[in-house]
Amino acid sequence: MTSIEIQRYQREIVEISNYNLSYVYARTQIEVLRLQKAISVALLEGGGTNAVTLRWAIVKGRVSSIPTSYGPIDVPEATSARNNLDETLVAIEPLIASLQTPGNGVEALKRLDRAVEEFTRLTALVNVRQSNLSQHEQDTLSATMTRLSATIMLFCGIGLTLLVVVFRQKQRLRLAAVTDVLTGLPNRAALETWGTASGKSVTAALAVIDVDRFKQVNDQLGHAKGDDLLRRLADVLRDKTDEDARAARLGGDEFVVIFKGADAWKKAQSRCEAISGAFRKACEDTDFAGATLSIGISVGEIGTSEDIEALMSQADGAMYDAKREGRSSSVARSDRFDRPRQLACG
Structure with missing residues (x-):
């Protein structure tokens, strides 16, 4: 049972480490900043709004894919951030469609500033939460392995059983080395x-x-x-x-x-x-x-x-x-x- 626990903790540590939630939120933040830049360029140069519309569509397309959890990592704050960003995008859509109107561009930039700040906080929050969870799992794993070591020293019979298991595993590996994976025939x-x-x-x-x-x-x-x-x-x-x-x-x-x-x-x-x-x-x-x-x-x-x-x-x-x-x-x-x-x- 202790070995099963160790394997579970190892899987959870790998799962937590393999997915970088902070990068996902930071990426959304970057796309919002790019939208702001496109608006600023359009205001300064007086060009068309095609680039702004494209950047708006990119950010809008990311909203539905913003995760609120991954495996054991829960980020309920992401739900609010995602909804707020969606509302902001809906609100600024008519503004960026008429950037030539005085004040529209400035208003759009202000609203997007709030979204940038929110995802900045979210990125920092999830980074700390992911690190703490990973450290907790590692501490739990270490304690479990210590308990397993003590158990092995107390019960030598477990060691003999493990030797048998290892021997059988080697036999399975030897068989796997000469077996074709697709057909099951010898290779x-x-x-x-x-x-x-x-x-x-x-x-x-x-x-x-x-x-x-x-x-x-x-x-x-x-x-x-x-x-x-x-x-x-x-x-x-x-x-x-x-x-x-x-x-x-x-x-x-x-x-x-x-x-x-x-x-x-x-x-x-x-x-x-x-x-x-x-x-x-x-x-x-x-x-x-x-x-x-x-x-x-x-x-x-x-x-x-x-x-x-x-x-x-x-x-x-x-x-x-x-x-x-x-x-x-x-x-x-x-x-x-x-x-x-x-x-x-x-």
């Missing part, structure tokens, strides 16, 4: 751990999967739709892989699947065809219906992450071969084959 960093534990080579087939015309989806439908498309593909990969096949997201719209075992090539061929078909079905009745995949497959021996990178480079080249041959297809490439071999996956 490229996870490939470094996909070699065999003993380093002994095994037969494997590696497929690089790329979404055709993915850029058009982002450009025409937006990145949110593009993200949805990638998540649908990730769901298909999860459904079509098991303990003998592992899928990961390389980045962008590229994914990889590794199949191991003596029959890795056959599994890769059949699974990739199934993935392509399931992906098309998953996109039915969506804005990107008809989306297809290009898949490059490479077969070889892997024992380390370097072996995986080598196979991935070959499969990547095969995938681009598939794109050049019309997309919606896959190409197999391996040192066991003299030349690329086209597979129907469209």
Whole structure:
């Protein structure tokens, strides 16, 4: 419970510090001063009132956005200041529309003087109030942390519990480091751990999967739709892989699947065809219906992450071969084959 209190105080301190109410009020004061300057210039130079009208509109537009509180900071005095400023602007509107009439400009300036003074006081008030509140929260936080320290010394068991929590958190962080945030699949960093534990080579087939015309989806439908498309593909990969096949997201719209075992090539061929078909079905009745995949497959021996990178480079080249041959297809490439071999996956 004490830890929860500390986190709450920390959040409140950050919230109080991140928002500068005094700047908001000072900014309004500056805009009022600029309006006064525009009126003075119009009076002295005898020009038109366009600049004055523009400055009046700017101040008028800020009135409704003047805050009276932010989080735990309450400034009820701002309500009065805001209302008074609004009334002042309404009152001087006909005056600035006829500045050529003697006395109108002077009267407008006097009324605005009161608004400037009011926001000057408001700026100083909120600055003190924000500082006092922040100091109070910091003092409370310090006292709470002192109480927590005493509790930890009295109950060593809490320390052991915290160690367990930290250990689990590290495990979660390690998992997060090798997990793609968007799709939940392993990311490229996870490939470094996909070699065999003993380093002994095994037969494997590696497929690089790329979404055709993915850029058009982002450009025409937006990145949110593009993200949805990638998540649908990730769901298909999860459904079509098991303990003998592992899928990961390389980045962008590229994914990889590794199949191991003596029959890795056959599994890769059949699974990739199934993935392509399931992906098309998953996109039915969506804005990107008809989306297809290009898949490059490479077969070889892997024992380390370097072996995986080598196979991935070959499969990547095969995938681009598939794109050049019309997309919606896959190409197999391996040192066991003299030349690329086209597979129907469209």
